[in-house]
Amino acid sequence: MEGLVLKSTGSWYEVLANDISYTCRTRGKLRLKGFKTTNPIAVGDRVVFELEDGEEQQGVITEILPRENYIIRKSIKKTGHGHILAANIDQAVLVATLVFPRTSLGFIDRFLVAAESFRIPQVIIFNKIDILGDEERQIQQEIIAKYESLGIKCFEVSAKDETGITSVKNQLQGKMSLISGHSGVGKSTFLNLLAPHIEQSVKEVSDYAEKGVHTTTFAEMFIVENETFVIDTPGIKELGLIDIEKEELSDYFPEMREISDQCKFNNCTHTHEPKCAIQDAVDEGLIHETRYMSYLSMFYEEDSHR
Ligand SMILES: Nc1nc2c(ncn2[C@@H]2O[C@H](COP(=O)(O)OP(=O)(O)O)[C@@H](O)[C@H]2O)c(=O)[nH]1
Ligand SMILES: [Mg+2]
Ligand SMILES: [Zn+2]
Incomplete structure (x- = not known):
């Protein structure tokens, strides 16, 4: 069988x-x-x-x-071995919130880069739109425009009052999706809405503030309905950037990958070199500054911090 x-x-x-x-x-x-x-x-x-x-x-x-x-990270237990977290993923879905808690752009980019390195398409769900003021909503829409220009599907929802849920349901339909995001962004609330039989426990955000408690400790797959599955992961750390070499990092920023062959030096790290197509594109506003900042921050990160 x-x-x-x-x-x-x-x-x-x-x-x-x-x-x-x-x-x-x-x-x-x-x-x-x-x-x-x-x-x-x-x-x-x-x-x-x-x-x-x-x-x-x-x-x-x-x-x-x-x-x-498949999503793999280096094994903590056995050197030279990998630990496979999940296989055959159709899309990696990040649940993010602009406020309460705030998901930083750096965190979003890390998630996208990790998924990209595993060749998994990405989706971002911005939850809790019910608590956004006009100005915050505006900022969120600018962020969305930026990611959509990179080909990433974005959704604005409120799991609380069920706004925008139908289009997300359609996006998940018939696929195997990995769902991730900080504690408190509403993953469990959202999953319960999709499939009440999943019965995830919902925790007040303040409960987490104490010690960053995770209610989910290992990847588990849920059946939303026939042929529609979601895998709930404990967090971004589980995706990990540990296996990405500095030299290949820009390959996982689609807008950088596209033009990096135009850099003067073929081993350009896009950090300080002259005639770097990527630095030029940032200066010209063709690559978003926040994306480039995320690139630099990941590039200079010490291995021990990954
Ligand atoms: N205002 C608002 N609160 C929400 C929304 N979705 C979830 N919450 C609340 O956010 C808190 C954390 O939700 P939970 O689903 O446990 O988050 P998880 O840690 O990502 O699984 C709970 O108090 C939820 O009631 C939303 O769309 N709007
Ligand atoms: Mg939860
Ligand atoms: Zn360059």
């Missing part, structure tokens, strides 16, 4: 096949070629499994089907 991994604990997996959920384990060593990972199978993997003798809902995974993409 073929199925989709909804949950992975490391020792057993929840696999969905024909609307039925099976508890599966693996037998022996199961690995995709060329991979050194601490976990062979991740949420989102499509697998082949067979039922255990005499069992109706317990199986053994025998094969992992090739992945469209």
Whole structure:
């Protein structure tokens, strides 16, 4: 049988096949070629499994089907190994808020760059528009115009009074989406609205302020409806920028990638070099200054801070 991994604990997996959920384990060593990972199978993997003798809902995974993409970070436990967080993601969705809490542009760019490095299309949902004043709404629309010019779909919603939810539903329909964002932006409220059966616990923002508590600690997939899945991730750290080399960073800023071959030096880092197409584009207003600032901030970041 073929199925989709909804949950992975490391020792057993929840696999969905024909609307039925099976508890599966693996037998022996199961690995995709060329991979050194601490976990062979991740949420989102499509697998082949067979039922255990005499069992109706317990199986053994025998094969992992090739992945469209996957999100990996360096393993903290085993050097030279990766840890796969999720596989086969159709889109990475960031839930952001202009206020309460404020999602910084630097944080948004980090998320976009990480997703871009895994070749996953990005979507931004700006939540809590019900509490924005006119001026804030204006600022938000300018931010949206900026990201939409980069080809990123943006939505303005209020999970509280259910404004703008239908268009987001359409965007998620039939896809496997990874949902991320700071604690308190309203991810759980939003997921509950999409699929009340998910029953995520909603926490007051002030509850988090104490210690940055996370209610979700590992990636888990939820079925919104037939063929529509969301994976709730604990946060941006889970996406991680750890594996991006400085030299390739500008490749993950689409507007920089487009013109970097016009720099005078082919090893241009776009930080101080003369005749740099990217620095020129910033000066001319063709590349947004905040995007370039995000680039510099990621570029100069010490490895230990990543
Ligand atoms: N005003 C307003 N509050 C919201 C909205 N969405 C969520 N909240 C509130 O924000 C707080 C955090 O929500 P929660 O869903 O737990 O955020 P999560 O940490 O991202 O899962 C809760 O008090 C929610 O009631 C919204 O659209 N407008
Ligand atoms: Mg939550
Ligand atoms: Zn350059």
